[in-house]
Amino acid sequence: MSGYSDGLRAHLATGATTLARAWEIRRRDGRVLGFTDHDRVLRFDGVDFAPDSGMTAQALQQTTGLSVDNTEALGALRSDAICEADLLAGRYDGAEVRIWLVNWADPGDRALIFRGHLGEVARAEGAFRAELRGLGEALGAETGRIYHPACAAVLGDAQCRFDLTTPDYVVERVVEAVTDARLFQFAQMAGFADRWFEKGRFEVLDGAAAGLDGVVKNDRLNADGSRTVELWQRLGAAVAPGDRVRIVAGCDRRADTCRMKFANFNNFRGFPHIPGEDWLTSYPVSGRSNDGGSLFR
The missing domain is CATH 2.30.110 (Pnp Oxidase; Chain A)
Structure with a gap:
């Protein structure tokens, strides 16, 4: 006992x-x-x-x-x-x-x-x-690092160290139009490039769905300046016009995205220079320099 x-x-x-x-x-x-x-x-x-x-x-x-x-x-x-x-x-x-x-x-x-x-x-x-x-x-649970070109960290976690409170990477808006708790329309959301929020977090701050979140599937900046945000799955509760939401910029975990979009390459947790699968099937051919060096120069 x-x-x-x-x-x-x-x-x-x-x-x-x-x-x-x-x-x-x-x-x-x-x-x-x-x-x-x-x-x-x-x-x-x-x-x-x-x-x-x-x-x-x-x-x-x-x-x-x-x-x-x-x-x-x-x-x-x-x-x-x-x-x-x-x-x-x-x-x-x-x-x-x-x-x-x-x-x-x-x-x-x-x-x-x-x-x-x-x-x-x-x-x-x-x-x-x-x-x-x-x-x-x-x-x-499986633990340890995986040798992969993509980053193993989650945007904003202790390994990534990126500050998600930076204004250029997070926005709070009032829902204007919503379909099936999955497709959201905003009349104006200037200052963010097309597809900026894809793979990002979509968090509901109040209303019946307060506390729920989802992952952004599509983020489209329309010609008239409006924005359409679609989630991979509908939220588990209804979201109504007037509810506040927070949208966080998305990261596809590529090295170029980490460097160019977030300026955070020092904390990149992937191995972008690992040769791809084509390297396994490469062979010398006439017309190329076959001096023992890399076949991918």
């Missing part, structure tokens, strides 16, 4: 326990929800764990090795707790999850028995089933 408090150990030793489970979901937008299988509200760590959410959890599988801990959370879709619209919008994707074993008679006696995040979420007939993935899953 490593990690159990002395008070919880003493309570378990009595043989007559008052135990419940409580779990906290912390979404990426900062919203925190608490649930419990007890019949009353539990309060600790500044969170109220509600008993009437219709949410429960299956048995937790844990190991002492490096294999992934996992379980599932089940529940009913309720407008005042977890609603279908938020699930469809992806607001719970990757949300952090913590589960405690709690003495409901004294919530100070508790033990954290699971920590991880939400994985795949399935919805059917007014209910949902969410996979919970433990911290050990990250150990199975």
